[in-house]
Amino acid sequence: MMREGGTATSRGGGRPSDAEIAELLAAGAGAPSSHNSQPWRLRWHAGAIEVHGDPARRLPAADPDGRELRLACGAALVNVRLAVRAQGRRAHTQLVPDPDDPWFLGRVRPGGPLPPTGWESELAAAVHRRHTDRHPFDGRPLPPVLRDQLTRASWRENCRLVVVGDVVQRRRLLELTAEAHRRQQADPAFVAEWERWIGHEARSEDGLPPAHARRSPRPDHAWRPRDFGGAIADDDRLAGAEDAAEDQPTIAVVASYEDGVLAHVRAGQAMQQVLLTATARGVGASFVAPPLEVPDIRAQVRAVLGGVVWPQVVLRLGWGRPVHPTPRRTTAV
Ligand SMILES: Cc1cc2nc3c(=O)[nH]c(=O)nc-3n(C[C@H](O)[C@H](O)[C@H](O)COP(=O)(O)O)c2cc1C
Known part of the structure; x- marks a missing residue:
């Protein structure tokens, strides 16, 4: 993880503090990934959390074209976006397909103050509670x-x-x-x-x-x-x-x-x-x-x-x- 710039401020206003940036990075890293390969590099750069795919963490046999790598990075972007919202800021997500930098997949830029909705707070709280559940389920259908x-x-x-x-x-x-x-x-x-x-x-x-x-x-x-x-x-x-x-x-x-x-x-x-x-x-x-x-x-x-x-x-x-x-x-x- 890399960090550039950043100053200490209160929640919901101005630039995120170092502790807040650490929360955003940890939220991104909580995403699921095939074989738990965590095929991303997350960094704070130029006022945004950037999500880069990490080719060194690809799974060439299971995922030769990097599709699952990009799924995992998309999941990381959502986690970061929700964490920004939970900190009381607007979250501007930008997907950045760039043929010259095919591993740079997206960024989330924290914006001005805006309290999260109830549902955003619930989803943000689920980020670190979500785990892949391989147990047998109990057979009751989903309503x-x-x-x-x-x-x-x-x-x-x-x-x-x-x-x-x-x-x-x-x-x-x-x-x-x-x-x-x-x-x-x-x-x-x-x-x-x-x-x-x-x-x-x-x-x-x-x-x-x-x-x-x-x-x-x-x-x-x-x-x-x-x-x-x-x-x-x-x-x-x-x-x-x-x-x-x-x-x-x-x-x-x-x-x-x-x-x-x-x-x-x-x-x-x-x-x-x-x-x-x-x-x-x-x-x-x-x-x-x-x-x-x-x-x-x-x-x-x-x-x-x-x-x-x-x-x-x-x-x-x-x-x-x-x-x-x-x-x-x-x-x-
Ligand atoms: C695209 C993708 C494919 C996955 N395929 C499998 C799978 O076939 N079997 C499995 O048990 N888990 C699979 N997983 C779950 C990962 O093993 C799991 O996300 C990872 O170990 C991290 O654990 P967590 O999801 O509990 O955070 C997959 C996850 C992703 C994102």
Whole structure:
């Protein structure tokens, strides 16, 4: 993390103090990312928090074109924006697609005083409470009003949330997920990359360290491919009975109308709006990434959804339980 300039002032007016900037950076760093790779560089520069993708933290096997990296950076932008609002300032977000600097993805500039709305405060409070919930859900469906709220969360960033309710569509998506997972597990480059990030003693600030994950995934559950298992799952007294209640989780796809650098950042923003809304309402969420990481299977998922929108993230949603946080890199100002 880098810092330039900055003076001490009170909340809601003038330039943020160092402590406030540290809060903004920490909020950005709380975003989810594939393998907890945290593929961003966040810095305070010229009066704004900048979000840069970090190519050194890309996952070439799982994410060869950097799409998931940009999703994670979009999520970081939303977290920063909400943290600025929680500090009582206007937040001006700018996405900055620039062919000469393809890793510079966006910035949030704190503006003049403006108290947050109640809903912004709730979402901001969810930033550090949100954790990926891989537990089995308890089988109760999400009420329609909540689904509507999640759908609107995605609209706020000009993306659709497609809830996959149709039995035939769900079955097809499940088949595609299993096929993608099987292919990835048979790919030595994917497995080697997994082993670099997951279950490593040496990693205490990124990846999924042994306290959170075993080096090899547990036998997979249909909607929870890449279930990392590990110590948290070992504590899980439901371990034996878990699949009885799972699973009719709500499966929802964040989808964009285009598919390029900007669309990926926007979809990451929509993903985070959905995730934070879920957290604020006590709903757990995890990711079903494999079917969108294998290009020809992603094309088939797109066809399953009607062929118009571009699927960006498949989410599994339901009533979960408290989850332990994963580590983050230090966010020094
Ligand atoms: C694009 C994307 C894909 C992900 N794919 C998976 C996945 O396939 N399986 C999984 O268990 N978690 C997946 N995750 C969740 C990350 O592992 C998680 O965000 C990271 O470990 C940080 O933990 P947190 O979300 O609890 O903060 C994904 C996250 C993102 C943003």
